[in-house]
Amino acid sequence: MSLGPGAVEYLAPKAQEALKAARVVVGYQTYITLITSLLTHQEVVATGMQGEVKRCQAAIDRARAGQWVALVSGGDAGIYGMAGLVLELCAVQGLKVGQVDSNDELDFSLEVIPGIPALTAGAALLGAPLMHDFAAISLSDLLTPWEIIQRRVEAAAQGDFVIVLYNPKSKKRDWQLKAVVELVLRYREPLTPVGLVRRARRAGEEIIVTTLEHLPKQPVDMQTIIIVGNSQSFQYGPYLVTPRGYLAKYQVGDQ
Amino acid sequence: MSLGPGAVEYLAPKAQEALKAARVVVGYQTYITLITSLLTHQEVVATGMQGEVKRCQAAIDRARAGQWVALVSGGDAGIYGMAGLVLELCAVQGLKVGQVDSNDELDFSLEVIPGIPALTAGAALLGAPLMHDFAAISLSDLLTPWEIIQRRVEAAAQGDFVIVLYNPKSKKRDWQLKAVVELVLRYREPLTPVGLVRRARRAGEEIIVTTLEHLPKQPVDMQTIIIVGNSQSFQYGPYLVTPRGYLAKYQVGDQ
Known part of the structure; x- marks a missing residue:
């Protein structure tokens, strides 16, 4: 299930109910901390970074044992989150899973509860940068070869997509963002x-609006999401706006 | 502000509060209908499809007159929603807007409240198709020239992105989806x-899992969101899963 950006006021009632109903809550320690105010009776199984496989396996084992488990992900569990890994592990292990109301005999039932992803939580704070076609790319080459990341950045730049960069930098990965900016600058204005x-x-x-040429100098870490405008995006006061095309199509006040 | 997929159980407390606090609720009739159970004292200004400019202008005029206005969008207001058009209209009219806590003198204050977008609401029902880099593209050529849409579809296909198609078909637009499938088939397996x-x-x-070659035969309308897997995506029982790369990297049970 998805926790959204973190504050409880952005957590949908559906997700709050799932937490309440759970006997076990499994997740990365940082995210568990965000929801401690909602935990009462639940057993907590927290793991550190890169403990993803262990975490998902623990959730699967508990669910197979008949316990109600809430496996939590920050943002949306379906965007670079835990939903996929659980299903991958189930597939590898030949488990049969499905919705609670499934007619099939299941090893356990599973529901993916969506949430507000980092990309829209971030976009809302910037104004409206995602109003036209966009591409989301993770710069982490821990699980994806750098050549594939590079190829996607280039394709997104060529296609004039708004580009959302997840995991732009970490303590161990410090050169990727600069390389990406150089690549995008071949297709887009500084x-x-x-x-x-x-x-x-x-x-x-923290919210910063800057330009592509000045992006490499900005403070960036694993908790930063970066949105690069398309050729039509503009800054307006504190906002970053990508036009949808309405005003070009209709005269203002025309209808 | 964002309504998410529609059911109140997916509407974050922050958005529910904004509706409660509003004196005026402005929106497309279909979305207003979804939240009637939450409306008590509010004046409702509902418009039909393609009344976007009129709707946003009404919201701006009311806000300038000092009223609390909730301008509602289905899904996330920042993804093909109303947030951008409001800011575009403000920019064209030279209005000064900003956060409630801004130190500047403003024509009115504005907050974009994010929500669960159609792409993650849909992805959650399909399992985990968005676990790796993805591109969102609207097939509506009402506001965007078809050449640009085509160029983006081709770039997304070349880059092996998972492709999310918004507005795939309407009563007046019936040939675009087939053209897109033909384009993607040049780069991806049937x-x-x-x-x-x-x-x-x-x-x-309604949820359907099919293949790229059979996509043109499926029932599709403006309320359908389509997610085309990347080269690694697979079907597993009722689910569509795009692997993130964990199991290739780590042996299962390795940590």
Whole structure:
């Protein structure tokens, strides 16, 4: 299930109910901390970074044992989150899973509860940068070869997509963002507006609007999401806006 | 503000509060209908399809007159929603807008409240198709020249992105989806799994998992979101899964 950006006021009732109903809550320690106010009776199984496989396997084992498990992901569990890994593990292990109301005999029932992803939580703080076609790309080459990431950045730049960069930098990965900016600059103007949001809707929230050429100098870490405008995006006061095309099509006040 | 997929159980407390606090609720009739149970004292300004400019202008005029206005969008207001058009209109009219806590003198204050977008509401029902890099493309050529849409579809296919198609078909637009499938088939296998979700988390919800070659024969309308898998996506029982790469990287049970 998805926790959204973190603050409980962005957590849908459906997700709050799932937490309440759970006997076990499994997740990355940072995300568990965000929801401690909602935990009462639940057993907590928290793991550190890169403990993803262990975490998902623990959730599967508990569910097979008949316990109600809430496996939590920050943002949306379906975007670079835990939903896929659970299903991958089930597939590898030949388990039969499905919806609660399934007619089939299942090893356990499973529901993916969507949430507000980092990309829209961040976009809302920047104004409206995702109003036209966009591509989301993770710069982490821990699980994906750098050649594939590079190829996708180039395709997104060529296609004039708004580009959302997840995991732009970590302590061990410090050169990728600069390489990406150089690649995008082959197709897009140096003054293309870029928005950065760190820790959206959490303590320590930071919002920066800058330009593509100045992006490499900005403070960036694993908790930052970066949105690079397309050829039509513009800065307006504190906002980053990508036009949808309405005003070009209709005269203002025309209808 | 964002309504998410529609059912109140997917509407974050922050959005529910904004509706409660509003004196005026402005929106497309279909979305207003979804939240009638939450409306008590509010004046409702509902417009039909393609009344976007009029709707946003009404919201701006009311806000400038000092009223609390909730301008509602289905899904996330920042993804093909109303957030951008409001900011575009403000920019054209030279209005100064900003956050409620801004130190500047403003014509009115504005907050974009994010929500669960159609792409993650749909993805959750399909399992986990968005676990790796993806591109969102609207097939509506009402506001965007077809050449640009075509160029983006081709770039997304070349880059092996999971492809999310918004607005795949309407009564007047019936040939675009077939053209897109033909384009993607130049880069992707005919058996590439594809998920379709219609009216996610609303009455009349429909979920279909099929293949790229059979996509043109599926029932599709403006309320359908289509997710085309990348070269690694696979069907597993009722699910569409795009692997993130964990199991290739780590041996299962390795940590």
